[in-house]
Amino acid sequence: MSGSPATAALASPAPQVSPWTLVRVFGRSLFLQASWNPQGMQNLGLAYALFPALKDLYPDPERQMAAVRRHLAFFNTQPYMAAAILGGVIFHEGRIARGEEGSEQVVAFKSALMGPLAALGDGFFWLSLRPALGAFCAALVPLLGAWAAVLFLVLYNVVHLTLRARLFRMGLRLGDRLVEQVAHANLPGWGARLRTVGAACAGAAVAYLAISLGSNQGGRVGEALAVGYLALGAAGYWLTSKRFGNYALLYLAAALAVAAGAFL
Amino acid sequence: MVDWSQVALAGVWGGLLALERRAFLQAMFSRPLVAATSMGLLLGDLDSGLYVGLLLEMFHLGAANLGAALPENDTIAATGCSAAAASCALSPGAGGTGTPAIWALAIIMFGWLGALGRKVDRWLEPYNTRLARKATARAEHGELRRAVRQNLWGMWPHFVIYAALVGGCSAVGYLVGPAVSKLPLQLVRGLAWAYPAMGCVAAAIAARGSHARRSAGWAAGTAAVVVLAFVAMAILRKGGA
Numbered sequence: 001m002s003g004s005p006a007t008a009a010l011a012s013p014a015p016q017v018s019p020w021t022l023v024r025v026f027g028r029s030l031f032l033q034a035s036w037n038p039q040g041m042q043n044l045g046l047a048y049a050l051f052p053a054l055k056d057l058y059p060d061p062e063r064q065m066a067a068v069r070r071h072l073a074f075f076n077t078q079p080y081m082a083a084a085i086l087g088g089v090i091f092h093e094g095r096i097a098r099g100e101e102g103s104e105q106v107v108a109f110k111s112a113l114m115g116p117l118a119a120l121g122d123g124f125f126w127l128s129l130r131p132a133l134g135a136f137c138a139a140l141v142p143l144l145g146a147w148a149a150v151l152f153l154v155l156y157n158v159v160h161l162t163l164r165a166r167l168f169r170m171g172l173r174l175g176d177r178l179v180e181q182v183a184h185a186n187l188p189g190w191g192a193r194l195r196t197v198g199a200a201c202a203g204a205a206v207a208y209l210a211i212s213l214g215s216n217q218g219g220r221v222g223e224a225l226a227v228g229y230l231a232l233g234a235a236g237y238w239l240t241s242k243r244f245g246n247y248a249l250l251y252l253a254a255a256l257a258v259a260a261g262a263f264l
Numbered sequence: 265m266v267d268w269s270q271v272a273l274a275g276v277w278g279g280l281l282a283l284e285r286r287a288f289l290q291a292m293f294s295r296p297l298v299a300a301t302s303m304g305l306l307l308g309d310l311d312s313g314l315y316v317g318l319l320l321e322m323f324h325l326g327a328a329n330l331g332a333a334l335p336e337n338d339t340i341a342a343t344g345c346s347a348a349a350a351s352c353a354l355s356p357g358a359g360g361t362g363t364p365a366i367w368a369l370a371i372i373m374f375g376w377l378g379a380l381g382r383k384v385d386r387w388l389e390p391y392n393t394r395l396a397r398k399a400t401a402r403a404e405h406g407e408l409r410r411a412v413r414q415n416l417w418g419m420w421p422h423f424v425i426y427a428a429l430v431g432g433c434s435a436v437g438y439l440v441g442p443a444v445s446k447l448p449l450q451l452v453r454g455l456a457w458a459y460p461a462m463g464c465v466a467a468a469i470a471a472r473g474s475h476a477r478r479s480a481g482w483a484a485g486t487a488a489v490v491v492l493a494f495v496a497m498a499i500l501r502k503g504g505a
Contacts, residue, residue, distance in 0.1 A: 030288055030289050030290075031287065031288055031415060031416065033286050033287055033290075034287040034288060034415050034416055034418045034419050035287075035392045035395045035396065035414065035415045035416075035417065035418025035419075036286065036287075036389075036392060036418070037389055037390075037392035037393040037395070037396050037418075038332060038389050038393060039393050039396060040393075040396045041332070043396060044392075044395065044396045044399050044412070044414055044415045044418070045415050047399070047403075047411070047412045047415070048412040048413070048415035048416070051408065051409070051412045061406065064408060065403065065406055065408060068403050068408050068411065068412065069400075069403050069404075072396075072399060072400050072403055072411075076331065076332075079290055080290075118331070122328065122330050122331075126328035126329065126330065127328055127475050128475070130292065130295070130328075131325045131326060131470070131473065131474050131475070132474070134295060134297060134321050134322075134325050134470075135321075135322070135325055135470055135474065137297060137321075138297055138318050138321045138322055138470075141297075141314060141315075141318045145314065146301050146305070146310055146314050148297070148314075149297050149298045149301040149302070149314070149317065152292070152295065152297055152298060153291070153292060153293070153298055156291070156292050157291050157292070160291065160292075161291070192476075192477070195474050195475050195476035195477075195479075196474075196476045196477070196478075196482055198325065198470070198471075198474035198475075198476060199471050199474040199476035199478075199479035199482040199483050200482040200483065200485070200486040201486070202322065202325070202467045202468070202470035202471035202474060202483055203467075203471055203482060203483030203484060203485065203486040203487040203490075204486040204487060204489070204490050205322060205463075205467040205470070206464050206467040206468055206471070206483070206487050207486070207487040207488075207489075207490035207491050207494075208490055209460045209463040209464050209467060210460060210464050211490070211491060211494045212494075213364065213459065213460035213463070214460060215494075225457065225460075228461075229460050229461060229464045230464070230487070230491070232461055232464050232465060232468075233464035233465065233467060233468045233487070234468070234484075235468075236464065236465035236468030236469060237468040237469075237471060237472055237480060237483065240468065240469050240472040240473075241472060241480075246323065246469050247375070247376060247379065249465050249469065250323065250371075250375060250462050250465055250466065250469075251372070251375075253458070253461040253462050253464070253465040254368060254371075254372055254458040254461060254462050256461065257368075257454060257455075257457040257458035257460075257461035257462075258451070258454035258455060258457070258458050259454065260454065260457060261450060261451070261452075261453040261454025261455065261456065261457040261458070262448075262450040262451055262453070262454045263450070
């Protein structure tokens with residue numbers, strides 16, 4: 001190190017991160033999990049994303065090296081929510097570069113936020129928004145055809161990209177205070193509603209597949225098939241709740257249908 | 265006759281989608297519904313991609329990548345099955361368009377790739393750990409740019425392995441296609457019945473995997489509404505006739 005943070009701040013003008021660098025950091029954050037590993041998890045991705053900002057903030061190679069090294073430590077959170085932490089890290093690194101706080105602050109910031117934000121993001125994106133929109137758009141396939149897949153992408157990414165960009169800006173502007181703003185968004189409440197949508201759409205899909213494709217056969221056989229498929233769906237739900245393996249269930253259903261088709 | 269340019273196209277697109285799933289962006293192009301539909305579109309049989317994707321989207325709906333836990337790789341299942349189904353439908357003598365029998369056959373043949381994909385993902389982790397160690401060592405020596413660039417090297421094994429797997433599925437689809445048209449009629453009918461059977465089970469797994477409170481009630485309620493709608497339409501149609 002080339003002296004204390006305060007000395008470094010006096011020796012040179014206050015370092016700034018340019019808007020273009022912020023765009024680059026955001027773009028590079030999309031590669032956060034490119035080398036996910038069980039030891040450091042997203043550590044390398046985080047250092048890769050932050051590097052342009054650290055270069056702007058620390059023209060001195062020694063301080064730059066120290067900054068990169070502190071972000072090669074263990075890091076793991078939900079990849080979209082990481083945008084908030086990235087913004088907050090740049091906020092703190094700016095303060096460290098100006099000599100307004102010590103480097104332990106940014107380490108504490110990351111450690112304090114990565115767990116809670118991971119829980120929030122996993123619950124909202126992975127366990128609510130994605131299943132709900134997946135089931136909703138899959139249930140719309142009979143009506144929209146391939147446009148259902150396009151609709152899924154549009155709906156999901158309107159939420160995903162908007163939230164990701166907003167979280168990044170929040171982190172940059174508010175630092176630690178972003179926690180209050182994230183709490184105001186009430187993601188768990190929205191998540192619970194979305195999960196209900198997912199279950200309802202899946203039920204509709206069972207009935208559509210059973211009746212529409214079953215009745216394709218026509219006549220009595222078609223009616224019997226539709227009823228059989230509905231029963232299979234109900235049995236499938238019950239067996240899954242009894243921890244019957246999903247693959248075993250899928251292949252069992254296929255075997256029953258093939259046997260029925262071959263011998264009836 | 266295998267169309268190797270189609271096989272290569274399927275492989276490249278499958279490899280790219282494997283990267284999108286975890287390494288880059290995660291804008292859900294790699295979800296089964298989107299991945300399989302885009303694969304079908306690229307290979308020239310949209311319906312095969314769409315219906316294979318619909319079923320696998322439901323089947324993998326509840327899977328999530330939480331912390332260090334690895335879920336089944338839904339993307340390789342979707343890209344592999346849809347590439348096989350589209351190639352099978354387009355192979356000489358197979359009719360040129362996908363049928364429920366072909367979709368079911370593709371899912372039976374390659375649906376398990378999701379479980380294999382999880383093993384491959386786990387198998388590749390030590391390579392990424394080595395990259396992280398290399399990055400730390402380079403940072404110690406002041407080679408910062410090269411240190412952080414190690415991040416991007418984590419992507420190529422995923423691309424290569426999954427591209428090869430999807431290309432392989434496509435090639436198998438081409439080889440199996442002519443044989444499907446020679447199957448006994450009862451077996452083809454059984455396979456055609458297997459698609460909705462697997463679809464119903466997959467949708468039931470989706471309802472269960474939605475993590476909703478009272479998921480059984482919601483799923484049963486909407487299923488009842490759809491059944492009543494079909495019954496009402498049938499009655500109206502009979503009355504009109």
